[in-house]
Amino acid sequence: xxxxxxxxxxxxxxxxxxxxxxxxxxxDTQLYSLDRIENDIGVLENRTTGNILEVSTSExxxxxxxxxxxxxxxxxxxxxxxxxxxxxxxxxxLRKDVTIKN
Numbered sequence: 459x460x461x462x463x464x465x466x467x468x469x470x471x472x473x474x475x476x477x478x479x480x481x482x483x484x485x486d487t488q489l490y491s492l493d494r495i496e497n498d499i500g501v502l503e504n505r506t507t508g509n510i511l512e513v514s515t516s517e518x519x520x521x522x523x524x525x526x527x528x529x530x531x532x533x534x535x536x537x538x539x540x541x542x543x544x545x546x547x548x549x550x551x552l553r554k555d556v557t558i559k560n
Contacts, residue, residue, distance in 0.1 A: 487531040489541060494524055502528065 490502040490511065500518050502511045505527075518528065519537045527542040528535045 487529050489538065490528045490530055490535070492518075492522060492524055492526045492528065495522070 489505040491505055493501045493503050493510075495501070495515060498515045499512050500515050500522070502513060503509070504511065513535070515522070518535050522537070525542075527538045527545065529538045529541070530536075
């Protein structure tokens with residue numbers, strides 16, 4: 459749990475900003491990719507461990523599709539478009555590296 463000194467005399471925007479940044483980028487955030495949906499169950503793969511997790515689609519954001527990337531933090535799944543685009547860029551780069559050019 460993050461502790462803040464909530465008195466105005468001791469408030470530092472820089473300290474607050476750094477603490478918030480560290481909190482949001484902590485290792486507690488996990489990334490999952492949506493493998494498929496089966497009968498209102500999302501089958502997710504942990505991108506670090508490869509473990510499979512099945513969750514009700516009601517726990518996932520609306521408008522989801524296979525391949526979507528989700529961050530899981532503090533009990534909440536959120537679609538992570540930035541990470542999705544980063545992964546697509548990496549895949550495209552790898553594809554170009556292995557493509558034989560004539």
